[in-house]
Amino acid sequence: MILYFIILSRITVHYVCPKCKNKFKAPIEAVLEFEQEDEWNGLPISTPPYIICSKCNFNKCVPIDYVSKRGYHHKYIEK
Ligand SMILES: [Zn+2]
Numbered sequence: 001m002i003l004y005f006i007i008l009s010r011i012t013v014h015y016v017c018p019k020c021k022n023k024f025k026a027p028i029e030a031v032l033e034f035e036q037e038d039e040w041n042g043l044p045i046s047t048p049p050y051i052i053c054s055k056c057n058f059n060k061c062v063p064i065d066y067v068s069k070r071g072y073h074h075k076y077i078e079k
Contacts, residue, residue: 020058022061
């Protein structure tokens with residue numbers, strides 16, 4: 001599913017892994033998919049659409065600067 005999106009999509013969202021600081025781009029379709037799942041699961045709009053890090057497998061990579069479909073501005077502040 002995600003591979004299919006990567007081929008089709010040209011719009012990406014910048015992500016960062018809080019654990020190993022790996023920065024990568026995720027196709028917007030995948031991000032929207034995760035957002036949709038969070039909404040169905042009843043999670044608050046402040047929940048970032050998490051993606052798994054391809055380097056360290058940490059499963060809570062967050063968007064660096066992204067306004068979600070539900071209107072929440074996700075912003076990663078480096079600690
Ligand atoms: Zn990582």
